[in-house]
Each structure stands twice: as structure tokens, then as C-alpha cells.
Amino acid sequence: MNVIFRFRKALNIKKSRGKIQQFNTKNLQKSRIHKNQQANIMEQSSSSSYSENALYFIQVEEGAKQPFKAYAESAGWDLYSLSSCNEVIPARQSALINTGLKIEVPKGYYGRVAPTSGNAVKGISVDAGVIDRGYKGLLKVLLVNRTDKDITIGGGVKIAQIIIERIFEGSAFFQKLDGNQEIDNQQADKIRGENGFGSSGTFAQQNQQ
Numbered sequence: 001m002n003v004i005f006r007f008r009k010a011l012n013i014k015k016s017r018g019k020i021q022q023f024n025t026k027n028l029q030k031s032r033i034h035k036n037q038q039a040n041i042m043e044q045s046s047s048s049s050y051s052e053n054a055l056y057f058i059q060v061e062e063g064a065k066q067p068f069k070a071y072a073e074s075a076g077w078d079l080y081s082l083s084s085c086n087e088v089i090p091a092r093q094s095a096l097i098n099t100g101l102k103i104e105v106p107k108g109y110y111g112r113v114a115p116t117s118g119n120a121v122k123g124i125s126v127d128a129g130v131i132d133r134g135y136k137g138l139l140k141v142l143l144v145n146r147t148d149k150d151i152t153i154g155g156g157v158k159i160a161q162i163i164i165e166r167i168f169e170g171s172a173f174f175q176k177l178d179g180n181q182e183i184d185n186q187q188a189d190k191i192r193g194e195n196g197f198g199s200s201g202t203f204a205q206q207n208q209q
């Protein structure tokens with residue numbers, strides 16, 4: 001699986017014998033590999049073509065940092081706060097921290113945002129964390145402050161990691177007690193787009209009805 005970091009601006013255009021050579025999926029092999037080889041991530045301009053079998057991290061906000069794999073065999077890519085971040089998470093509360101990135105998850109996978117052990121031992125954990133394929137909104141991390149003191153999340157700090165996991169994409173059936181078989185495709189046909197964080201209903205809303 002290719003892992004690609006797309007810059008908001010087309011940074012990866014290089015001049016070759018007077019011609020402009022632009023990276024796309026056809027010449028990914030020639031793409032400049034990020035300085036840290038262990039990161040196993042290729043930089044690409046935003047105008048390059050798209051493959052549904054690759055993982056893309058797309059920089060959409062100024063100060064968004066490229067995800068990083070610390071070791072070749074790390075399960076996840078580390079995620080960072082925006083360079084301008086200065087968010088206080090009050091004691092025993094949580095806050096959504098923006099990464100400034102969008103993500104394109106490859107077909108057959110989803111992204112799981114998980115805590116890093118380094119943050120967890122300091123009492124900072126992660127909630128929620130399911131990133132659906134087809135989600136077009138900003139990738140945000142729900143950080144939980146489990147300590148009795150307020151914690152300030154500064155700019156460009158490691159907040160979590162994202163692991164890309166396989167999912168089942170076959171048909172689902174609901175068999176009723178009377179033996180009639182129904183397939184409920186109402187939700188499956190909807191396009192998520194930028195909807196998230198309770199767009200399809202929440203526990204609180206159900207209780208209000």
C-alpha cells in the first residue's frame with residue numbers, strides 16, 4: 001500500500017531538462033521519499049492523480065504536520081496538533097484537537113485513532129477514533145485529560161497515532177424473528193462527505209424523543 005502526504009500547495013514540482021515534471025501515481029516510484037526513510041511516506045503535489053488503493057494524508061490547513069512513523073515496523077502514524085495549537089483541556093475533560101489534515105483511507109480499510117503510550121502514561125488518552133473511509137472532513141483527535149490538572153496542548157506536538165485496519169465490506173443481513181429477511185441499505189447508500197460527530201444521530205437525541 002502506498003502512503004502519500006499531499007501538500008496543500010504544489011510543492012513537489014521539480015524541473016527536469018527544462019520541462020516541469022509533476023509527480024503522480026504513475027511515477028510514484030520516482031517520487032522523492034521523505035527525508036526519514038522509516039516514515040515510508042511519499043510527498044506529492046495536490047494536483048496529482050488519485051488511487052483508491054493508496055493511503056493519503058492531505059495537508060489542508062497551514063501548520064498541519066506530516067504524520068510520521070517512528071520506526072519501520074510501527075503500527076501507526078503519529079499525528080500532531082497544528083503549529084498554532086494552544087488548547088487547554090480542563091482537568092477530567094476532553095477536547096477535539098484539529099490535525100489540519102484530511103485523510104483518504106484505501107478501499108477495504110478504516111483508520112483507528114489510538115493513544116500513544118507516551119501520552120497515556122501522562123494521563124492523556126484518546127476517545128472516539130473511528131475514521132470511516134469516505135469521510136471528507138478534517139481529521140480530529142478527541143483527547144481526554146484523565147488528570148486532576150488542566151493540560152495545555154501546544155503547537156506541533158504528538159497527540160495520537162492512526163492505524164489503518166482492514167474491515168469487512170460484504171453484505172449484511174438482518175433476520176427478523178418471523179423469518180422474513182431484510183437488507184437495510186438506507187444508511188449504506190448515503191454519502192458521508194464532511195458529516196461526522198453525530199450527524200446520523202446520537203444517544204442524547206434518541207433519549208429526547
Ligand SMILES: O=c1ccn([C@H]2C[C@H](O)[C@@H](COP(=O)(O)OP(=O)(O)OP(=O)(O)O)O2)c(=O)[nH]1
Pocket residue numbers: 113127128129130131132133135138139140141142195196197198199200201
Ligand atoms: O476521533 C474521531 C472520530 C471521528 N472522526 C470523524 C471521522 C468519522 O468518519 C466521522 C464520524 O465518526 P463516528 O461515526 O464515530 O461518529 P458518529 O457520532 O456516529 O457520527 P456520524 O453520525 O456522523 O457517523 O467523524 C474524527 O475525525 N475523529
